[in-house]
Amino acid sequence: xxxxxxxxxxxxxxxxxxxxxxxxxxxxxxxxxxxxxxxxxxxxxxxxxxxxxxxxxxxxxxxxxxxxxxxxxxxxxxxxxxxxxxxxxxxxxxxxxxxxxxxxxxxxxxxxxxxxxxxxxxxxxxxxxxxxxxxxxxxxxxxxxxxxxxxxxxxxxxxxxxxxxxxxxxxxxxxxxxxxxxxxxxxxxxxxxxxxxxxxxxxxxxxxxxxxxxxxxxxxxxxxxxxxxxxxxxxxxxxxxxxxxxxxxxxxxxxxxxxxxxxxxxxxxxxxxxxxxxxxxxxxxxxxxxxxxxxxxxxxxxxxxxxxxxxxxxxxxxxxxxxxxxxxxxxxxxxxxxxxxxxxxxxxxxxxxxxxxxxxxxxxxxxxxxxxxxxxxxxxxxxxxxxxxxxxxxxxxxxxxxxxxxxxxxxxxxxxxxx
Amino acid sequence: xxxxxxxxxxxxxxxxxxxxxxxxxxxxxxxxxxxxxxxxxxxxxxxxxxxxxxxxxxxxxxxxxxxxxxxxxxxxxxxxxxxxxxxxxxxxxxxxxxxxxxxxxxxxxxxxxxxxxxxxxxxxxxxxxxxxxxxxxxxxxxxxxxxxxxxxxxxxxxxxxxxxxxxxxxxxxxxxxxxxxxxxxxxxxxxxxxxxxxxxxxxxxxxxxxxxxxxxxxxxxxxxxxxxxxxxxxxxxxxxxxxxxxxxxxxxxxxxxxxxxxxxxxxxxxxxxxxxxxxxxxxxxxxxxxxxxxxxxxxxxxxxxxxxxxxxxxxxxxxxxxxxxxxxxxxxxxxxxxxxxxxxxxxxxxxxxxxxxxxxxxxxxxxxxxxxxxxxxxxxxxxxxxxxxxxxxxxxxxxxxxxxxxxxxxxxxxxxxxxxxxxxxxxxxxxxxxxxxxxxxxxxxxxxxxxxxxxxxxxxxxxxxxxxxxxxxxxxxxxxxxxxxxxxxx
Numbered sequence: 056x057x058x059x060x061x062x063x064x065x066x067x068x069x070x071x072x073x074x075x076x077x078x079x080x081x082x083x084x085x086x087x088x089x090x091x092x093x094x095x096x097x098x099x100x101x102x103x104x105x106x107x108x109x110x111x112x113x114x115x116x117x118x119x120x121x122x123x124x125x126x127x128x129x130x131x132x133x134x135x136x137x138x139x140x141x142x143x144x145x146x147x148x149x150x151x152x153x154x155x156x157x158x159x160x161x162x163x164x165x166x167x168x169x170x171x172x173x174x175x176x177x178x179x180x181x182x183x184x185x186x187x188x189x190x191x192x193x194x195x196x197x198x199x200x201x202x203x204x205x206x207x208x209x210x211x212x213x214x215x216x217x218x219x220x221x222x223x224x225x226x227x228x229x230x231x232x233x234x235x236x237x238x239x240x241x242x243x244x245x246x247x248x249x250x251x252x253x254x255x256x257x258x259x260x261x262x263x264x265x266x267x268x269x270x271x272x273x274x275x276x277x278x279x280x281x282x283x284x285x286x287x288x289x290x291x292x293x294x295x296x297x298x299x300x301x302x303x304x305x306x307x308x309x310x311x312x313x314x315x316x317x318x319x320x321x322x323x324x325x326x327x328x329x330x331x332x333x334x335x336x337x338x339x340x341x342x343x344x345x346x347x348x349x350x351x352x353x354x355x356x357x358x359x360x361x362x363x364x365x366x367x368x369x370x371x372x373x374x375x376x377x378x379x380x381x382x383x384x385x386x387x388x389x390x391x392x393x394x395x396x397x398x399x400x401x402x403x404x405x406x407x408x409x410x411x412x413x414x415x416x417x418x419x420x421x422x423x424x425x426x427x428x429x430x431x432x433x434x435x436x437x438x439x440x441x442x443x444x445x446x447x448x449x450x451x452x453x454x455x456x457x458x459x460x461x462x463x464x465x466x467x468x469x470x471x472x473x474x
Numbered sequence: 475x476x477x478x479x480x481x482x483x484x485x486x487x488x489x490x491x492x493x494x495x496x497x498x499x500x501x502x503x504x505x506x507x508x509x510x511x512x513x514x515x516x517x518x519x520x521x522x523x524x525x526x527x528x529x530x531x532x533x534x535x536x537x538x539x540x541x542x543x544x545x546x547x548x549x550x551x552x553x554x555x556x557x558x559x560x561x562x563x564x565x566x567x568x569x570x571x572x573x574x575x576x577x578x579x580x581x582x583x584x585x586x587x588x589x590x591x592x593x594x595x596x597x598x599x600x601x602x603x604x605x606x607x608x609x610x611x612x613x614x615x616x617x618x619x620x621x622x623x624x625x626x627x628x629x630x631x632x633x634x635x636x637x638x639x640x641x642x643x644x645x646x647x648x649x650x651x652x653x654x655x656x657x658x659x660x661x662x663x664x665x666x667x668x669x670x671x672x673x674x675x676x677x678x679x680x681x682x683x684x685x686x687x688x689x690x691x692x693x694x695x696x697x698x699x700x701x702x703x704x705x706x707x708x709x710x711x712x713x714x715x716x717x718x719x720x721x722x723x724x725x726x727x728x729x730x731x732x733x734x735x736x737x738x739x740x741x742x743x744x745x746x747x748x749x750x751x752x753x754x755x756x757x758x759x760x761x762x763x764x765x766x767x768x769x770x771x772x773x774x775x776x777x778x779x780x781x782x783x784x785x786x787x788x789x790x791x792x793x794x795x796x797x798x799x800x801x802x803x804x805x806x807x808x809x810x811x812x813x814x815x816x817x818x819x820x821x822x823x824x825x826x827x828x829x830x831x832x833x834x835x836x837x838x839x840x841x842x843x844x845x846x847x848x849x850x851x852x853x854x855x856x857x858x859x860x861x862x863x864x865x866x867x868x869x870x871x872x873x874x875x876x877x878x879x880x881x882x883x884x885x886x887x888x889x890x891x892x893x894x895x896x897x898x899x900x901x902x903x904x905x906x907x908x909x910x911x912x913x914x915x916x917x918x919x920x921x922x923x924x925x926x927x928x929x930x931x932x933x934x935x936x937x938x939x940x941x942x943x944x945x946x947x948x949x950x951x952x953x954x955x956x957x958x959x960x961x962x963x964x
Contacts, residue, residue: 179778189936
């Protein structure tokens with residue numbers, strides 16, 4: 056049995072930031088386990104820029120952003136294993152993992168940080184009928200083929216879903232010489248960042264078809280075309296609006312799902328709204344000593360926020376190992392009210408909160424000129440004005456801990472209110 | 475000159491070829507696609523029916539009853555997943571209870587063991603997620619589930635090991651009767667054989683009609699399915715059928731041998747023999763219909779949908795006989811319960827050959843045992859550790875959803891009847907079968923296939939010849955070595 060103070064599962068941006076922060080806070084024996092052939096996670100295939108504006112005040116590419124953390128990890132002398140897969144974890148933080156060099160390993164950790172990230176929703180998950188030819192890729196898979204393996208996946212492309220990966224891939228395919236016929240989006244608004252719509256679609260005259268979906272995939276062996284249709288307010292295809300688009304490739308950017316199969320094995324409970332673990336202010340799950348951060352908890356829009364959240368997890372895990380985390384205390388629950396999809400963290404123990412309490416959330420719809428209203432046990436404690444809110448952009452609010460000082464609060468809710 | 479040419483490497487052709495490999499014969503198995511198990515065998519309910527359903531005195535009834543008990547042995551010999559989990563036909567009203575009783579009676583006549591009719595409450599005790607509307611059920615203990623493509627591939631592998639020749643990409647476009655037998659022609663080359671066995675599935679009519687005066691027609695009867703994530707495991711623990719009607723056995727809900735849940739099929743006659751697309755109306759029907767028998771099916775955990783084509787013959791029963799041309803045997807219209815009947819059909823076909831050939835000499839070297847499959851995720855820790863020590867490629871997980879190692883993928887590529895395509899790898903050892911549907915492992919599998927087969931990545935296909943995955947290299951010289959090598963070669 057190998058023993059570590061902290062084991063971090065996943066060497067993407069979340070795991071890297073958490074491990075570094077834990078080390079900085081005085082924990083020595085840390086191991087990062089990464090299943091891929093290099094550290095950095097999905098950032099390594101995100102060769103476009105736009106990363107790091109919040110954390111580093113500069114615009115970096117994905118690999119550049121990752122490199123900063125990888126360098127830091129190495130400078131800090133933190134141990135890591137590549138090409139290593141965790142097969143199982145238990146509630147008492149025993150890990151079984153394999154790789155080619157060490158074979159099967161049993162590892163025990165005083166604290167465990169889950170940072171496995173997320174996976175893409177598939178064609179099957181959204182039930183697009185039709186044939187099952189080659190040429191249907193999730194946008195991330197296509198991105199890996201193109202940016203990491205050096206292979207193009209198609210020449211005439213339709214993209215379903217206007218999340219950020221879909222938008223980025225529309226530009227990437229175009230730059231590689233493919234013709235992107237259209238980006239279809241089921242919702243009446245895009246799920247991606249506004250800057251990506253401008254820089255990836257508008258700049259290349261790629262049409263964004265809002266309130267459209269793909270109702271059939273055609274082609275026996277390779278994709279030969281797709282049938283798109285307009286949808287009504289209930290997102291049902293409107294008969295008579297069907298249109299055939301000839302293409303050889305369909306990319307799907309239809310959502311990301313946190314990968315929590317391992318978390319479930321350890322008895323971590325999952326919030327159905329985020330599909331990630333229910334966590335507290337310290338990014339600790341229901342299971343003592345098991346922490347989680349990054350896209351495994353909830354899908355972020357910017358890696359900068361992943362870094363921020365993961366530093367918190369790393370710091371908390373180190374506190375846990377050093378016996379500094381306050382465990383017994385009345386718990387405040389957070390409550391996603393009117394207009395709010397979810398809030399992370401779901402549980403708060405004020406003693407572990409520094410001067411600011413940060414709440415990460417997503418809204419359910421597009422709103423203009425509204426207020427985010429924060430209530431403690433039904434009483435308004437703070438309001439934030441917002442000019443523009445969209446489900447594609449994560450909202451972070453920062454509350455002074457003093458607002459809750461001396462109060463016996465059991466519930467904090469957030470809602471969207473018209474101005 | 476071959477002794478026997480079998481047309482079609484689906485479950486029937488494969489079973490017959492393995493059965494014939496027990497004899498001293500020169501047998502060839504002809505398959506139009508680039509892999510075996512590429513038609514109906516890869517897309518069906520994967521059920522080994524107990525056998526009470528098909529009518530007494532029909533081929534379907536006879537061979538299902540005979541076939542079911544044969545699965546334990548063959549699946550053990552070939553290391554194929556098979557589980558006897560039992561089945562229930564459920565009834566909602568008096569009329570359907572009558573149907574259950576008829577099925578029971580028919581089953582008795584056919585000699586089906588271990589059946590009982592139980593009431594709704596008892597049923598829900600055993601299967602708690604069954605609908606409260608259900609009033610009774612016919613239980614059949616001997617029903618089972620199998621991996622149909624695994625079985626088909628294993629049969630071919632064992633047949634080839636025992637001397638059968640397999641010709642892939644061999645699409646028969648003409649058959650002529652000659653003095654000594656038959657001349658079979660494809661685009662590639664012609665072959666001659668003394669006997670021909672037609673196991674061409676939905677194309678069996680076209681093959682038959684090339685030679686025989688007596689024609690028949692096969693109508694593709696499409697069925698569509700949902701496959702649910704393993705997280706839905708436990709929804710039901712046995713096969714749940716609805717009462718059969720004239721279009722088939724209705725929509726069923728069943729676990730698969732790998733722990734997923736399968737829901738389907740509907741039933742619709744179509745014209746196109748390649749028409750394996752799914753449609754929103756049929757999928758909607760399957761969903762609604764299944765929801766009548768099972769409460770709270772987690773349709774939000776669907777990982778894929780697919781459809782398969784039953785080969786519906788004129789006359790409705792299996793056609794298993796020597797045709798009006800001597801030495802030409804039809805094994806056609808093998809729709810449900812064809813998979814369940816397949817081992818018995820194969821034995822029977824060998825009997826037919828024996829009869830026209832005046833006996834057959836045994837193949838003394840016949841080895842019924844197929845080299846064991848490695849299923850890494852099912853091994854205990856000690857075995858896992860040993861395996862990685864022996865071959866480090868078992869220490870590298872390629873498919874993270876199903877925990878499939880590089881070692882397993884390399885093994886299925888390099889076996890007899892090895893995988894040549896991404897889907898071929900998937901059917902043999904499961905990368906891409908899981909919830910991410912190959913999103914993560916797809917590029918890695920392509921890379922391993924190219925490496926093991928000595929091909930370029932651009933040459934690797936998903937399934938059939940034209941199902942290319944990669945169009946070209948990107949503009950940038952990402953891998954100088956690769957470019958250099960290419961230049962050197964040209």
